Amino acid sequence: MRALVIDDSRAMRRIVGTILKDFGYEVREAGDGRQALDVLQEGYVPDLCCIDWNMPVMDGLQFVFAVRANPAYRQVTLMMVTTESETGQIVKALAAGAHEYLIKPFTADALRDKLALLGLLPEGVSA
């Protein structure tokens, strides 16, 4: 399985990426929504995008809108991974087309639980 981790923080990209690699994912990274769209347009279409909300250039919500507007990316699962924890923000992201929402800080177990809910836990990883 392939994942794209989108966060302006290198530290957070590394944390999320390490957990996903431990689960058996192939991982690529992008520092903002624009860079992430470039990765998709290069032909790297992942099973999962983990998306921060507050980023320079293009934020996570704009990225969700852009991906959902392109039928070629219909199969990509979008999960917000963000400090934005108010109900209004969660509703906004889900309405835009995000499938799941994980609030920072989170544990590896919490991320695994979200992947299990999404049916994106690779075989061999216990739910």
Add this chain to the structure above:
Amino acid sequence: MTTETAEPISVQPISELLDAETVQSIADEIWPTLVGDGEAFVPVPVPPPAELVSAWVDIIGPWNGSVVLTCAPATAQALTESVLMTRPPTVVDDEDVADALGELANVLGGNIKSVLPGESKLGLPQVGTAPTHGSLDDVRALVGQWRGNYLTITVQGATPAQHAERNEEKPL
């Protein structure tokens, strides 16, 4: 001719909006998950070091201000090594330190924003010398330590000039 009345803006200082226990409980959640298993921000003050570095995020909304994390440069480096789980001989560089300290401030800021009244916007993390704050009653500071090293979490109101600048940004 009718005059539209704007939404009332909260003028409550942060000391009335946020107590120290709430800030500590947020730190208690962040340290073990982001800094590392068994890590904690301990609210027992130790003397401040001579040199300080800060990372902060701005909150723009009914309450305007910043969430600031301040420590010694050496503590910032140790925090970064812990966040990134680096082991010798891997070393972290200045960019890593700015990034990790900024992300800690970002996660603190996002969680603190969520307990403030009204809808607010979170700025991007900044690192350097902490911004000046407004009136003293608009400050909620937790002075403490991590691994015995000085560290503070300060939630501070903006100065009148910063308020004016942020209002021009027309948040949300």
